[in-house]
Each structure stands twice: as C-alpha cells, then as structure tokens.
Amino acid sequence: MARVMTTSRPATEVLAWSRELTGPALRSAVETMPAPVRRIAGYHFGWLDAGGLAAAGDGGKALRPALVLLAAEAAGGSATAAVPAAVAVELVHNFSLLHDDVMDGDATRRHRPTAWSVFGVGAAILTGDALLALASEVLAAAPAIYAGDGVRMLAAAVLDLVEGQMADTGFEGRDDVTPVECARMAEAKTGALLGTACALGGLAGGADPERVEALRGFGRCAGLAFQLADDLLGIWGDPAVTGKPVYSDLRNRKKSLPVVAALTSGTPAAAELAALYRSGQDLGPAELSRAAALVEAAGAREWADTRAGELLADALDLLSAARPEPRPAAELGTLARLLVQRDH
Known part of the structure; x- marks a missing residue:
C-alpha cells in the first residue's frame, strides 16, 4: 500500500518532487520536436551544451509545475x-522566457548565455513558438476529463501573457505610465499563467468551478506578489542568485512596478530618476547605481516589499476559500511564500 503523506514538506523537497514527476514527461515531449528546435530547447532547459552534448545546466525550479501538481492534490x-497540465504550463513559461530574453536583449539566463545569444534571434524565437505549440499538443492529449477545458484555459492565459508583455514593452517609450496600468500589466504578464497553473491543477483534480476559480485567484495574487519580488531582484538582485547582470531592469529602462511607483511618487528623487530614464544615453555603472x-529614496523599494506581503495574504485567503486538502494546501502556502520572500 502506498504511503500517504500527512505532514507538509519544505519547499526544496516539493520542488525536487515536482522535477522528478514532470521532468521525464517534459523531456519526452521536447524529444518529439524537429531536430533544430529540439537542440535549442535542450540548451535552454540546461540539458545540452551549445554544441549539443549532454550537460547538467540549471533548468529552473519547476515551480509552476509544482503549483499544478499541488493544486490537483x-x-x-x-x-x-495532472502531469500533462504541469508539462504544458512549463512549456508555455519557457516559450515566454525565450521571447523575453530576445526582447530585453538579456545575454544571460540561469548563469549561462541565453539561447538567442548562442543560436541567433530568429532561431530562439522559433524555438519559443515551437514550445508554445507543443504545450497545446501535450494538454490536448491529457485525460478527457480536463483536456478540452484545459486547452481553452491555457490559450486564454497565453493571450493575457502576450497582452501583458506588449504593455510592458510599450511602457518603455512612455513617460506617463501609472501604477494602476503597471499593476494590470504585471497581473497579465505573470499572474495569469500562475493563476492558470493552479486552475488547471484544480481541474485535473476534479474540483468544481467555484474551487477552480478560488485556486486561480490564489495563483494570480501570488503571481503579482512574485512579480513585485522579481522586480526588486531586477534592480538589487545578486547576479550569482538571479543569473542576470546587476541592475538589468534599470539598464533596459524597464517601467517595472517599483520604478513606476518611484516615478509617480512626487518626490525630488522621482524627478531625477525621470531625467535619467529620459536621457537617451546608455547608463553606465555610476548612473545605474544612482538610479x-x-x-529607494522615493520609497518604492519599501512600498514594493509591503505590497508583496499584502498580496501574499490575499493569496492565502483565496487558497482557504478553495477548501483544499490540508497537506497540499500547506505546501502551496510554502511555495507562495517562496515566491515573495526571496533575497533582494
């Protein structure tokens, strides 16, 4: 008889379990792709080096698959x-990362050169497109009890993600972005997929529509909190932890949530920051440090920390509303805290 876990596991153990359960299925799915994109995808996931040989690179935490699996439980x-849904969500996430790296011009991810910087922009974009198509195929082949609704859910999340990403890109050329607009962008860009991960898990686990929507709300709130934490890492994160250059978001003049909060704070720091962002010149180390x-002087770093904590509390309330089983509920709460309480 299989042992039933009754006590919750720490985040490291949950994520290792997620990778163990979904990793083989993810690799099997990627192996079905045409050879050229399969090689680039394998490099992006850390399975291959730039020459196509086996590697042991960092393939990510498998956080989103873990949310799917735990929501099902x-x-x-x-x-x-729920494994097909978990794999599909991870494929969509990595589609977005491949495209994000191209759009942001980021040269490193997960402590190694980005796919576009190794294989070229066009090849990286097409590999992302292939992962997106593969996600729909994997989910369509899932158990019929949730495959049809699941494909529609995932497609809606992708449209939200694209809308959010377009807004994010558009903000770079504007001087009048409001905090409300920025929060809406972040919820679409990040919260939509995390919310859908939890909703898909609930659907795979047989939850009724009300519980599915509560799980979705939990994921969306946790996702927005995560975006705030990620935005802070994009400014103050240690490259050894983030795998990206220091001040990467400021270098790209991203209108992230803390930056917009600072720019609209009405403080003297806001005016100086706006002048730096409008300068049109490359920001060197001194300018980036000053930005x-x-x-921080505008109060935006403290605001982002506080707001992330509020969103985490909202997420946990929505999780309770889903009437979850105790052990997976505790582990979902642990992952939500992990999303927010990272070093920055």
Missing part, C-alpha cells in the same frame, strides 16, 4: 493525473 485528486538609489 489540494482538490482531492492525483498529482500524476537604484533614487528608486
């Missing part, structure tokens, strides 16, 4: 039944 179902100090 929280609904009273089996994590195994980071101005964001």
